[in-house]
Amino acid sequence: MKQTFQKREQGAHKGTFGTGLLLAGSDEMPGSALLAGIGALRSGIGKLMIGTSRFVAGILAGRIPEAMYAHDGLKKVVDGQVPKGMKACAIGPGLPDQKAIEGALQVLFQTDLPLIIDAGALGERQYPSRKAEIILTPHPGEFSKMTGVPVPDIQKNRLHFALKYAQEQGVITVLKGRNTVIAFPDGDLFVNETGNAGLAKGGTGDTLTGMLLAFISSEKDIKSAVANAVYFHGCCADLWDKTKAQRGLLASDVSELLPEVMKNFE
Amino acid sequence: MKQTFQKREQGAHKGTFGTGLLLAGSDEMPGSALLAGIGALRSGIGKLMIGTSRFVAGILAGRIPEAMYAHDGLKKVVDGQVPKGMKACAIGPGLPDQKAIEGALQVLFQTDLPLIIDAGALGERQYPSRKAEIILTPHPGEFSKMTGVPVPDIQKNRLHFALKYAQEQGVITVLKGRNTVIAFPDGDLFVNETGNAGLAKGGTGDTLTGMLLAFISSEKDIKSAVANAVYFHGCCADLWDKTKAQRGLLASDVSELLPEVMKNFE
Amino acid sequence: MKQTFQKREQGAHKGTFGTGLLLAGSDEMPGSALLAGIGALRSGIGKLMIGTSRFVAGILAGRIPEAMYAHDGLKKVVDGQVPKGMKACAIGPGLPDQKAIEGALQVLFQTDLPLIIDAGALGERQYPSRKAEIILTPHPGEFSKMTGVPVPDIQKNRLHFALKYAQEQGVITVLKGRNTVIAFPDGDLFVNETGNAGLAKGGTGDTLTGMLLAFISSEKDIKSAVANAVYFHGCCADLWDKTKAQRGLLASDVSELLPEVMKNFE
Amino acid sequence: MKQTFQKREQGAHKGTFGTGLLLAGSDEMPGSALLAGIGALRSGIGKLMIGTSRFVAGILAGRIPEAMYAHDGLKKVVDGQVPKGMKACAIGPGLPDQKAIEGALQVLFQTDLPLIIDAGALGERQYPSRKAEIILTPHPGEFSKMTGVPVPDIQKNRLHFALKYAQEQGVITVLKGRNTVIAFPDGDLFVNETGNAGLAKGGTGDTLTGMLLAFISSEKDIKSAVANAVYFHGCCADLWDKTKAQRGLLASDVSELLPEVMKNFE
């Protein structure tokens, strides 16, 4: 996958790498937004706008001062006010309000923004055909809810089910867990070999969502953008594993290891 | 003790390591919840749900975004609403409200969750016989209040008193302080040899409570889970002591040293 | 540029290095104030007073406890209450309210404080002649709005346009982007050679603004103060680039690298 | 001074090292309380209780979870409610309200707690004779206000004026600045040789106040406690200076270097 990773253009400015919109975090799950935000910023996004509650924004801003905030951003999107100038959008981490999510998705589907849909925003749903890509990032439990297929069946045949869903729905399907499967609507299929059980802890999926937002906002080829995000996410856990106990890994550590991990690929 | 420490199963997901419920922290003692939370997350818990006030949650979330929050969780438990899907529960650090604590304990005793009872939740009390274990973690001052035995008498005969209490009450008794004693209701007795006077500072007990929650949520054998938590807690202070002044150690440093300390035991 | 960098006088006290006033940050862009604040403190300012909202101050204070706050400081300045004892003032990062900004600038123009004007405070405007310097720090997009010249034209002739503006308006003009141009009203012109595309991310400009505030507050020669701030800002990104991926650089990392970068120049 | 530094007793518990009361911080100067708190905790205090506003406590608790808080603690002290079980008290950093300070001091003078008086709590005042020590920590500007002697005169004759004040008022006088002078009522006089101009930045005095609170709470000999705090405070700046630019030093860095600095003296 590394071959497709672009060198950062030296005459670039922050606009070159795109502005991402992250709709995430709620008063009882504020951390999801923070983890996704750190993931996006450490992955090289140009600018990051986080739509979340004022309470959550107050929590995040001290840790990621590099981000901007749209207070009650989810509600604003539901009302049709999608911030201008975005390059891609991720929705879902730490969002509990299904009605607001559905409303926001209907608005977002009308835009030409690539959409990453994760966590609370994943469900049984038909995806419209549209110009920009939709990327879903379920773990097996979420994929089971989306498809009705029991988890053990999914796990026995991960490639089959991921590909089937990707082709039927026309969405990029990232089926997470050990050896994450990435299935594209055109039949392309990747299996990731990086990562370890240190990632089996709350929050690591949020980190991946932020990384995807950054890679999709800043890279040209969407296939390699998705694959690179998954690949580097796992690499961080593997680098950690060289000197530290897997069980001690936190989702935020993953992001903090990115600058070192990505160094050899720029 | 190390022999019993399990290797992290490579096909694991966060569910494999359990979700712990932490009831801790109040407006004037918010840090206790944070310290216990960091301890739990660094010890490999799958997911962590912290029941605390909204004010306290706002303080914690920037530092441990990996956790989820149940605002006013203690009150919810008193009202019989124990969050679903928990593997174990810890209660006490930074909790001043005795009435709420007693109410919550009555509800928790009815569940089949292993219970870690510490700090504000320790007192003179009869423990019911139930299926899941109860683990008490008093320092000598708290043990004195629980038993009526004066501190100097306890300290002269730590093994005797800890074992007596464990057997009479049917609870695992962790009598803290230099050479922490762990007494089990079946008569088993451990004496810990790790740790140093750097741990003699406010907050280190909260860290241990979080570690216990994680080990009990994620390991199979409860005896080794308890013993490992106490053992590694001390190891961190001993690692610190190699290069830093004992008096400079903070409770949060203990947790941050865990990934390095546990590396050799995975 | 390094030749002009002064050694820190050993008998100095905090008053020796000046107190800077930073007017920055708003509820949806709190981080700009934090980034500028970290930049100022790491660059050796004597004391820092940040005028911002109470909400923003609550976010910043845990991360930069070294600063003092004037709640609603922008409004206070509009009302003519400029805090006493300041050595220089920076205004703009994270400020959206154009009317308040104009009001504050009218008051600040009357003082004898060197003024750094950035971000939200940049616009099409005539600058009064006054005793203390005015320093503007536009990126090409902002410079385009200030001058009416389209970005591509500016970029083709950066030195020309920067110098023209500096001389016509009598202000020091820092035209940012790769090879930042610094143009002085007297015709002096610097082109910076440090920095890289890692800086092409939201927030790095805020860091520079804080650095400028510190160097102007604490150094005697304003030309070298401005040039040094720009130069060291880029050096930090270059030091990062030696071991870490450019895309992983955050604006706050720039400031954290300053103590190491500046070591060889003291 | 180092000779008098005690080894940390290995059978110790947190009570062994005392609980300190810190009255500091206000809504516009919250950081002073944080800096003093970090200083106290890194210096080995047993427990720390910080009396400050709820707003300030919310800012501090994420950074120093090891501390406990008394909301509106200054007001409580004014009302005669001094928290029980304290070993020493420090008052002043970040406190603007002169009336409340005077009220609190009148109450505190009646206790048998050693009192450290700094910053906002320093002023022209007669100190009562009492059993426990009073320690004042003015910089030359504050000492000038306390004594009426102009700063240049003080600076020309630091030992003379510090000793005169100490003897006339019966208080330990720490006259800060390069070569801090410590004068005792019995005529003993120390001049500190550690530290450098990196300390000439807002907040470093707050750090020292916290360190003094810790050393006085935990050490037996008050003379060496005061001298050690001043000595180690400077040592941290000198250690920093070996690899980092002086101007980049922050007050919180001083505290973070303490564990390494004190290692050789335990």
Ligand SMILES: Nc1ncnc2c1ncn2[C@@H]1O[C@H](COP(=O)(O)O)[C@@H](O)[C@H]1O
């Ligand atoms: N055992 C494992 N081996 C490799 N990656 C894992 C493992 N467990 C979880 N992960 C990754 O960690 C993240 C968990 O996402 P989530 O379940 O949404 O929190 C996904 O990227 C998974 O692929």
Ligand SMILES: Nc1ncnc2c1ncn2[C@@H]1O[C@H](COP(=O)(O)O)[C@@H](O)[C@H]1O
């Ligand atoms: N002198 C000491 N040597 C070893 N461990 C200690 C010492 N003092 C305290 N501890 C440990 O630090 C923690 C203090 O808990 P607590 O008193 O609840 O804050 C317990 O785990 C104690 O066993």
Ligand SMILES: Nc1ncnc2c1ncn2[C@@H]1O[C@H](COP(=O)(O)O)[C@@H](O)[C@H]1O
């Ligand atoms: N490609 C680049 N090479 C060097 N410096 C850059 C580059 N892109 C941005 N910068 C610097 O990063 C900062 C961006 O400021 P702003 O656009 O206000 O956030 C300025 O100091 C720019 O000079």
Ligand SMILES: Nc1ncnc2c1ncn2[C@@H]1O[C@H](COP(=O)(O)O)[C@@H](O)[C@H]1O
């Ligand atoms: N030039 C200097 N050399 C050594 N120590 C200094 C210097 N300037 C300030 N300090 C110390 O830094 C602290 C400043 O305290 P304050 O003025 O209250 O913030 C005191 O401990 C001073 O002794």
Ligand SMILES: [Mg+2]
């Ligand atoms: Mg997830």
Ligand SMILES: [Mg+2]
């Ligand atoms: Mg305890």
Ligand SMILES: [Mg+2]
């Ligand atoms: Mg800018």
Ligand SMILES: [Mg+2]
């Ligand atoms: Mg001071």
